[in-house]
Amino acid sequence: MAAFGTVFMPEMAISWFDNSQWSPAEFVSSDSIQLHPGAHVLHYSSTCFEGLKAFRHEDGSIKIFRMDKNIERFAQSSRLLALPEIDKAATAKMIIDIVKHFASEVPEPPGSMYIRPTHIGTEPAIGKAAAPSVSSCQYVLLSPVGDYFSGGDTTLRLLLEENGARCAAHMGMIKSGGNYASALRPIMNAKASHKADQVLFCPNGDVQETGAANFLLIDGDEVITKALDESFLHGVTRASVLTIARDLGMKVSERQLTVDELLERAAKPGCEAALSGTAAVLTSVGTLLHNDKEYKVGNGGVGATTLKLRQALNAIQWGKAEDKHGWLTSI
Template sequence: MMRPMFSRCASLRSVSTQTSRTLLGSWHSARSYSITPETASTSKPLDIDPSKLVVEKTTKPGPLKKPEELIFGANFTDHMLTIEWNKTTGWLEPHITPYQNLSLDPATCVFHYAFECFEGMKAYKDKQGKIRLFRPDKNMERFNKSAARIALPTFAPTALIDLISKLVKIDSRFIPEQRGYSLYLRPTMIGTQKTLGVGAPGSALLYVIASPVGPYYPTGFKAVSLEATNYAVRAWPGGVGDKKLGANYAPCIVPQREAMSRGFQQNLWLFGEEEFVTEVGTMNFFVALKNKETGQKELITAPLDGTILEGVTRDSVLSLARERLAPEGWKIEERKYTMAELDEAASEGRLIEAFGAGTAAIVSPVRCISWKGKLVNCGLQEHEESGEIATKMKNWIEARQYGDDKHEWSYVC
């Protein structure tokens, strides 16, 4: 049985010493996170303060699965991090508690108006047993942008990184030591105000859970096939496709299921009458081709125009390409390009390779794209599962994630 969370009064007026003692000492009923805060005070709300962390470790540690039995996102560690916020006080004291259910009123605004955003990041164990995060500052930057876009509170990035590090250390036994395995971290923020009124939430909950994971594709590092999708749109100008909101993901499942029913693993999202290439599934998309006029090798991805998610892996691929491929004569570009352009490059033998890039898979090589009743070959030979650039990127990024390549991107907890 999970230990129930402490109960909370419906109205938060102040956080006095006596109130704090009461809140920390009362664990007799399910803790309700749905609250109705009062009007904002004139005082400056508090930011997240790691020094006020309250830790309650589980008395019933869960069993560890064999690494080869792990299914992505299906198993969770013993503990979770929770931090409440209300517009009167700001961020309250952080808690690390045993992993448990949340208690939310049916009228909580997250259920009705999708006040929810999240991040995806990983913790790794290096050869010396040290725990590392990969570019957590980029995740926190995007997390704050997502929260601000849907009227949820922002926070000091370093404070949350500090708290996530503490959570990861407490649950470090769940991090597999084998290469390709890690601890997937899911920071999440939801609006918790109990109301059916449409407006900025007066209260919120930030929580972090962790899941030990192996390689994203259980069949191994193999190329996937895509269906070019123009009948459904993932994101549009002026929308929120560049933010990591839960509301962006659910509408993509039906098109993916339709693509899978026709034998393709993912959608390649096209946009507009021109059929601009945007993203693949839930990943950013890269193509390597030879320029038609000059013959120069180019690595291309769509620009951050408000419809493209600012992927941490995307930024890592671009940075590594400018650092290591540009000196070899490659041109690295962030520009708009169309499916017709890819088809032409493929038919002329100029399309070298294509791959998706994201936290879960790092890179995902692409074999072919179904478009207008034909298959566009993306440069791989029948016996090949990955192109040279995708393979290099996977190896380069993993070297920094696991601390083999000493670099500022790797944050030691």
Template sequence: MTLIDSDPDSDLAPLEFAVTRNLLGASPERRAEILADPGFGSSFTDHMVDICWSVRGGWHRPRVQPYGPISLDPAAAVLHYGQEIFEGIKAYRHADGSVHTFRPDQNGRRLQRSARRLALPELPVPYFIQSLRELVAVDGDWVPSGNDQSLYLRPFMFAKEAFLGVRPAHKVAYYLIASPAGAYFTGGVRPVSIWLSEDYARAGKGGTGAAKTGGNYAASLLPQSEAYENECDQVVFLDQDGNVEELGGMNIVFVYKDGTIVTPQSDSILEGITRESLLQLARDRGHKVEGRSVSLAQWREGVASGDIVEVFACGTAAVVTPIGLLKGKDFIDEQPLGSLALSLREELTDIQYGRREDTHGWLYRLDA
């Protein structure tokens, strides 16, 4: 593979991980029971990765250890100043039993961008990818093999130094945990309804919108609850100029009748790896792809005139979700349903699960 070789830190020597086995881990029978119906984010594998960082020592003490509680001083900076970031990535079981992940270099680079914005140290991409391999080496049996199932990998980093004072922490911890995940849509992919948040903003210009940090998601919980109260599945946010940004946890994409695909673009939107992969597949098919501002008025007028023929959301968990309804305080707009979203979803998931040729070199084998 060329993923690590293409990284500027590719000359780094691999970390020497200490491995402590979990003697109280799940039995094979219990693991099989969990994998039969894993749900999402409710069960976790037997081990986790931990790498320390300090101003003086850099990245050190890499280890794989039993999954369990993390001990924190009550004055740990993350608890008071929110210096925290995370990622989301999946491992897929292929038909031959091998385990692969998808574009981990991009997740590693996005973690670095998030770290830069939150004044955290940047974990070198080779170390990021190695952490995935080290965890799968001990917990590979947790990767499910059912239809649309995967092992969801959650890398995260936070300030652990104990102090009260507004400055970047001098001690940081990187962890990696994993959770077997079932199909996001248990009854098949279905269109979702979207609530327009008019009273709350997800991010502002110069803020942390482009970083994958917990504070962004915490700020979305109240408007997401408002969406539920209005019988909607998800919430969509606007920027200060009335332009569409993204959903609470997914990017949004518009398909026009001439085949052009448009996705909102600004420095306050999280760059989606799933979105970029879908857009590349669309380019491969000959679609014109544009990243630009789309106002709420342009969205509604485009649907009303028939110029917009399909709207969908995309992200790591759901991959692709057609949008069937946009609802605001004083309007309800039905959204046109087309075939492109589900066609792209099928192509992307076929690549991820090894059912279709990976012409872009996106797959990375973790168990070899």
């Protein structure tokens, strides 16, 4: 099977901003986008994106999960990067129209159609290192994906990094490519030197997030995760999981979590840790690596509560449980 996110639908929705207004959206070939080599995005990283999914239900209908929440974050990222303001209603229509166009290609559960709206600065002006792009392009790519857990549930090994951050603190809540690029080198080093799967960035002992996912600690009936601020990504899956945890009667604590507390709690029997994100929903963490020592989280295996929370979220996405929070958009 092809790697996650490497297969694309042959067309995408696209719209251009020309200093004053957005062009009507149109469908074009997914491999045809023309940029000037001096485009702002290529030199000054004026780019942001989103990741969300459309699901096929048993009655044949197609539902997009939490589109409104993703578009709000997309608009916020655009503003914080000084990109032209997006038209949220127009972006929603682009997403719905392109998913509807390829509705027959949306896989059955546990597969889905991954949706990637992207916004880039296009002005050809290499002298604007300290000024925003006045023109931009917005497009929506689709990628049919299978079961993220097709190889079976496994647990992750995380290296705790206290001396560095994933990205600049004021950039953390922007979903921008540069943030992911800045985390690549530490992740590669962690894989090579510690056989870690990911780095959990904990600048000055403050547990934040990994290179591409939010972090949750589950201790009995309590879920602990860092309180929202501008230093890390405000994950839509994270928000959804916390809502479901509250629905299940669990205590949700959004607060500072230190490395010392994390290691102390992780050693307790029954403790669990997980990463949340659009692709995997929730993935269990089995081992924490800190100062050349290994610490098992609970028994080191897949957590029962992690599995319960993931199944509860999947049930809503797949139409097998009531959507009482209005998270699904019909196309």
